[in-house]
Amino acid sequence: SSELTQDPAVSVALGQTVRITCQGDSLRTFYASWYQQKPGQAPLFVIYGENNRPSGIPDRFSGSTSGNTASLTITGAQAEDEADYYCNSRDSSGNHWLFGGGTKLTVL
């Protein structure tokens, strides 16, 4: 498959836990990475590999993969987490990279 599929929108109450998912056949072979993008800003790298956070990313962000589905979990969502989130991976051939369509997270 040459696609990564994300839910277009998800909402979470302030302080609660939310999981954003990304489905694709390539995720059985390659890791997903996750990016946060706020309006007018460049994407920010938040999760990579099995479950790794770049320096400066709060530990409320975590990642996991099961089968063909990768997940980004925010435990105790904050108002500043409201953003678009994109998953990314190589495709099954390994010669292209894919982005999911993005999930708009609303913190209520």
Added chain:
Amino acid sequence: QVQLVESGGGVVQPGGSLRLSCAASGFTFSSFAMHWVRQAPGKGLEWVAAISSETPKKYYADSVNGRFTIFRDNSKDTLYLQMNSLRVEDTAVFYCAKDVESSGPGNYGMNVWGQGTTVTVSS
């Protein structure tokens, strides 16, 4: 600090050409693979092209293959994207991004992004 700064965007007519540049600083540019990613107005991210660090191997999205060329000058710490035969649907903000892994491109994504340069293809 690690930084990427894109330039070269602008308005061009369909069928025209444009060359984007991405100046890197704060890391050993020659050791890392690099990517171009674009975002059409109001749309999501789309990977465009990637280039390995040395003896460059190049990768292209099907949508740009044959029209765009990615290349790099390690002596100038600069990444380029030559865009020919531009189409209206190429209108987007173009970001350059650094691969996580040295000697990539690898499997861990893109850990540093520039602020982007805007390309508008319109008659």
